[in-house]
Amino acid sequence: MKIILDFDDTIFNTFRVMQEFRKIFNRLGFTDDEFWSAYQQCKNNINDFNPDIFLDIIGKIRPCDKNKAKEGMQNLTEKFSNYIFSDFFCFLNIAKKEELILLSHGLSDFQKNKIEKSGIIPYFSEVIITSRDKAEDIEEIKNKYNEKLIFIEDKAESIDSVKKRLPEVTTMKIIRPQGRHIERKSELTNYIIQDLFRLEDIINNLRD
Ligand SMILES: [Mg+2]
Secondary structure, eight states: OEEEEOOBTTTBOHHHHHHHHHHHHHHTTOOHHHHHHHHHHHHHHHSSOOHHHHHHHHHHHSOOOHHHHHHHHHHHHHTGGGGBOHHHHHHTTTSOGGGEEEEEEOOSHHHHHHHHHHTOGGGOSEEEEESSOHHHHHHHHHHHHOSOEEEEESOHHHHHHHHHHOTTSEEEEEOOTTOTTOSSOOSSOSEEESSSSSOHHHHHHHHO
8 A cells, every 4th residue: 555645734834834924024124924924926937936036026015135035035945954844753653664655746856955944854755846737646656566556646627537536536625724735625535534543544454
């Protein structure tokens, strides 16, 4: 069996990290609205968050001390291991490393850096950062291993796309209280979960 886990808002508290990014820019004189508008613009432009591009965008609202901003963001990046949800470490008791695959969507080097700094790479047998529909990557995983697959993800679109292409994959839509994709409901998911606790029975049943 392979258990495929998403990163942002599934095992990583992206919401809390973004609040910390916001505070860095609050200290540099930007309002919350200015921060979130620059964040949205960054997402619209490159479909991702990247600190350097973000800095260029927010710098156009008002000039700021870019070195101080960079230093603040760098210091925060170094602390990313503090933002892994603690239930992930409990989950490791029921899943073996050789079963675990991290599948994260991201286009910039920042995504790779974020995952590395979070310190979770050693817990996975494979780490995939993709820029395409995750269903394509999961189909490749299926063809490569020919084993039962579980996919745990917060984004309804990704879950439903996987279920349409590969109905045999067991999916779990995770709804973290402050996740960014909680409003969209999955039509096809097998399970809806609040965290990674108490999954032992479901996973062991699938192992049989
Ligand atoms: Mg996610």
